[in-house]
Every structure is written in C-alpha cells, then in structure tokens.
Amino acid sequence: MQNSFVRTAVVLGLLSAVGPFAIDMYLPALPAIAEGLETTVAATQLTLTMYFVAFGLAQMFYGPLADQVGRKRPLIVGLSIFTVASVGCAVATTVEALTAFRFLQGLGGAAVMVIPRAIIRDMYTGPNATKLMALIMLVSSVSPMLAPLAGSGLIALGHWRGIFWVLAVAAVASMALTTIAQPETLAVERRTPVRVAAMRKGMSTLFRDPIFMGLTFVGSFGISSFFVFIASASFVYAESFGLSPTQFSIAFAVNAVGFIGASQMAGPLGQRYGMLPVMRRAVIGFAVLSAALFVLTLAGFGSLYVIVGMLLLANACLGLVIPTAMVIALDGHGEHAGLASSLGGTIQLVVGGAMIALTGPFFDGTALPMVACIALCGVLSLAMALWVFPKMAELDQPTGNPA
Template identity: 60%
Template sequence: MHSSLFRTALVLGLLSAIGPFSIDMYLPALPQIGADLGAAETQVQMTITLYFLAFGVSQFLWGPMADAWGRKPPLVLGICLFALGSVGCAFAPSLGWLLAARFVQGIGGAAVGVVPRAVIRDRHTGVEATRLMALVMLVIAVSPMLAPLAGSAVLAFGGWRLIFGTLVAVAAMSLLVTLFALPETLAREDRVPVNLRSMARGCRVLLGDPAFLGLTFVGAFGFGSFFVFIASASFVYTEHFGLSPTGFSLAFAFNALGFFAASQAAAPLAQRFGLVRVMRLALGGFAGAALLLLGLAWAGFGTLAVLMGVLFVANAFLGLVMPATFVLALEEHGDIAGLASSLGGTLQMVTGGLLVTLLGPFFDGTPLPMVAGIALCAVLALGIGLLVLRRPLASLATGH
C-alpha cells in the first residue's frame, strides 16, 4: 500500500470522525441528560434527530461551497461552527438550548462529512477510490469503538457537560489537521462558481440519474439502520438489560466492529468478483440477518447475547455495501463531486433523521421496536439495491 494513500486516509478519516464522535461520545450520557434537564426519553432522542437533520440539510450548502472555494476553506468554517455549537451544548441550561446548540453543531459537522468524500473523488475513482474509502472508514471506526468509552470516563469524572467541552478540544485538533496536514485537491481552474443556475443544473443531472439516486438511497437506509440503533441503544442496553455506561460502551463498540472490519474487505472482493455481485449478496445478507433478529425478538428470544451477535453479522454485511455506494454514486459526476456528495449526503441524513422521528413514538426502551426499525431499513435497502443493480452497467460491474 502506498504511504501517500494511507496518509490521505488517515487525515480524511480523522476529519470525517468528528461527526460520528459528536454522537457516539455522549450516548452513555443520554439517560443522565434527561434526568438533569427534566426531559423524557423521546425528547432526549430529539438531540440526535435534530443533529442528523441539520447535518443532512446543510450538506447541500457545503458541497457547492467546496466546488467554488476549494476543499479547505469550507472545512475550516465548518469546524469553527462545530466548536461553537459544542460550547453551547456544554453550557445549555435547558433542553431547548441544547437542541439549538446541537443544530449548530450539526451544521458545522456536515462540512467534515461532505468535503472528504469530494477529496477522495478528486484523487481516485473505481476500486482505488473504494479502497481509500474503506481505509477512511477504518479510521472512523475509532469513533464507535472508543468514543462511548471516552464518554463514559468523562461522565464519571465530570458529568455530561464535560463531554461537550471535550468535543471543543477535538474540534481544535481537527482544525490544526485541516490547516497543516490536508493539501488542497481542487485546482483553481476546476472550481465552479456558486450560483443558483449552476446548482439547479447540477441537481437536475443528479436527480435524473437513476444510478445516483438508487445508490444514494441504498446508503440512506443503510445509515438509517444505524440511526435507529443510535437513537435507542443506550436506553435498551442500560435500562432494559441493566448495563452500566461502560458496559453499554463496550456493547456498542462490539456492534460497530462488524461493520468496519468487513468494510476493509470491500475493495478486494469488488476487485475479484465485481461491485454489483458483492453488493447484491451483501444486501441480501444484511436483510436476512435483520429479519432473523426481528423474528427472534418477536418470539421472545431477544436476549442481550442474541441481539449483539446477530447485529454484528448484519452490520458486517452492511460494511461490504456502504463504501461502494459512496464511490459509485459519485463515479460519473467528477465535475460536480462536491454537489453530488452534498446532495447524496443530504438525502441520506434527512432520510435517517425522518426515520428516527417517525419511529420514535414506538421506542419504549425494549429491543423489539429497535430491531423492527433496523429490519425495515434493511428490507428497503435490499429492494432499492436490487432495482438499481438489476442491469449490469459496465462501470458498476467492473468497478472502473
């Protein structure tokens, strides 16, 4: 592996991890936040949903900015907004204040969600881009494995407000990485001015591309399954199964491990068998595992061991799908990679946020509603995937 590829993956992975870190780190504190601010479970879950919605909608702004100004300026501005929102969360006197600060945090976090994908498209396409995306995801894997544990340690030491203070420090480090370790990958002559006409023209191209839309929504419902899990797991694991914040962090890390470990096999398998075949089989495995878990939970066998074990398998299959959906959705749109990345990210995050909002009233702290939501996402992802991949397009089949 070339050292430059690894260095790029490390830098982009560290930046991309800001968004997930801002969620995963405070998950162990959700019950404490509710008790401290006098909020019910569904109200506390809105701090996750609102972040997702802000993250999703604002991506539509960051992408065109990245196409017009280059990749680095939007990253710097976004990280600064993320830090400002984190300060607001740390000093929030009420749930309303916390929700507003999380919204600002989500707007800033969106910049580091959309721009790194455009950077990857600037440098690579096909299997090589899938390999780089998988490496980026490997770096991001530090977040769900370590962030909840770090949040539990901070929670024990100084309470939930200190968690958001820690995120301010994370933002400061990310700013330094952006300024001094990330090169500008979009040449001045390749930049596209921000104007409504060019954005509308680009959106018409993207929304008229069935492959782009299909792959985007495969990713949307794949991510949606994570959003459902994130919104309800802390209550299910701590209140239903009686785990401590540290125990929940370990269980959460185990469930995430399957996804990120499998994502590293995406590029080699795609190179050997073709992206279409790998995605079809992986989507089938994801849906099959999710439906199996739903059946077990419905029949009364939804123990902690069963939940963790089958979710590990389901997430492993999903890990084979997600890197390819990111890469293939942008494959034919290199000239508007920033807009394509932002529109795709907006559709995915808004879809996930709406899913959590719609399913939220059914979450009661028990495993069955959470598992049913994950199974619904898996079936929708499989159905859309089979439709968009039914014709073996040359670029999809070969990965080039």
C-alpha cells in the first residue's frame, strides 16, 4: 500500500510539473524574448496571460472527458498537444506566433493539471488525499525551485528558444511515463458519458453548492497571489533591484520554499488538529502577512530582503491552504470528480487572470503594485473563508477532524 502511495505521488507529481515548468522555466526569458522578437513588455506578458487563459478554459474539457473515457487517454491527448505547441514556440519568429502557440500549449498543459486531481479523488479521500496532494506538490515543487534556474542556464548557454525544445522533450517523456507507470483509476462501470444535460445538471449542482464554491474561491484568491507574482516579479526584480536572470531565479526559488515545506505538513496537521482548523489559521496568517508586506512597502521599507522574506512566510501559510481547500471541496462530489476538478481549476485560472489584469494598468516597474494585489488576494481569500466556514459547520460538512 505504501509503495503504491509513493509511486502514485511520484508519477502524478512529475506529470503535474509539466504545466508549471512551461511557466517557471520561461520567466527569466521574458526580457530576452521581448528583445529577441523586438516587441514590448506588454506584448511579451500577453504570451504568459494567454497560456493562463487557455490553461483555465481547457480544464472544463478534460474533466468531463476523463469522467467518460477514463484518466489515461485524455492525459496522452493533452501531452501530445503540449508537445506540438512547444515545438511551435521554439520556432516562432514573431510575438504573435509565440502568443498563439503559447495558447495551444496551455490547452495541452491543462490535462496534467486537472486529471491528477481526479485520480487522487478516485483513490483517496480526507487526510490521505491531502497527504497525496501534498506529496505531489513536493515532487512538482522542483518547478518553482529549479525551473527558473534551468531557464536562465539555457539562456546563458544558448538561446531562449532552447527552453521550448526542453519542454517538448519533457512532454514526450511524460507520455511514456503515463503509458508505462500510471494505471487507469476509473473503472468502466464508474464512467459517466458526456451528455450536455448531465453536464448542465452537474454544473448546476456545483454552482449551487456554497461549500464547493466558497472553498474554491478561498483557494483561487490564494493561488492568484502567486500568479500575480509570476507575471510581475521578473520585471520588478530586474528594474527595481537590478537582479540578473540567475539572481531572479534564486529569489524566485526562495519564495517557493515556504509553500513547499508547509504543504508537506498539511496532511499530518490535518490528521492531528482537523483540516478545517488548520486551514482557518493558515488563511488568517496569509492575509495578515500579505497585508503587512503591503504596508511596509507603502511606507518605504520594501527592500528586496523584506519582500522575499515576507513572501516566504506568506507562502508558507498558503501551502497549508491550497491542498486542504482542494481536498475538502472535492470530498462531497466523488460522482463528478472530473467535472468538479475542472470547474475548480478553471475558476482558479480565471480569477488569477483577472488579478493579473487588475495589476497591469498600475504596473510601473516598482514592487508596490505587485504587493498591493497580493495583499488584496489575501484579504479576499480570508473574506471567503469567513463566509464559508460557518456554512460547513451548519451542514455538518466532513472536514477531516480527528476522531
């Protein structure tokens, strides 16, 4: 049982890392891409935005498909699309072509985000599911820690186009891994045909479930803070603090350490103290720390070390929130795990895109707009938590509390 648990964590973690790698390896290259394609910063940022948009929208397709035909075949389809798009990005000669292929890349990458969540729900619930979700985050955490460094290394050795060739190879390797090492977890008798009426009914059920929607938005506003950081940090750290691509990669990795370490404690803490109490305290911590960072930056104390240190602590709280919110949100919807996972993922990406768009008009190369939007995400996440937690108590919703 333990060997199977660890093997599943490793396989799903490696698969889940493909999509984030397409973001994180790419971040140090944004200034070089803008220069190489002779385009603006805004146009270059749009290539990232379009990836997020496609990544979010496609999740609504893969979830129902995975409920109908099983988990493995949609994974192969998504990885195939991702491979073709990565090659297209590598040979793109205009920013418009790069943007189009990045959109296609997002369409393929969405499969390795939404389907592993459904696989987890097929196999486990409660604290065990949280443990597996956290282990997957540990495996895939090499993305924010190593992918930017790998990207800056490829830039130093050759050209930013090498990043996309590496992503194409990684996608091919992931297809082989899925074929060989990942068993099908959805039995034929449990598969649900894709019917418009059934999807509409399932969507209606999910939208009318205040606990599912509330927890989804708790996680969405939380993860949106990281999306805002991703979209802004490379330019902020370069323009405000003069960091090189390699130095930015190190700073970015440090900001991820808190999230990674704390996420590994989500399962054990949930078992000992209950998942809901742990998430409640973590949401409060995230909101307080992100708001404090905004106040410090506004007061003129937003040095590089202050920003990196405060984000490290805030992201540690976030590492307890995200996997727990995901698991509890899906717990009551096992019969529609794929659809629920898709909807949750889509909402996350849409909210994240909206928060990035909110920051855009105020972006001036300084850290203040970035940390202001991160603080707003923290406050909104806390507001949603304060709204949904009482409803969970009223409905006696299972929260993984220890017996």
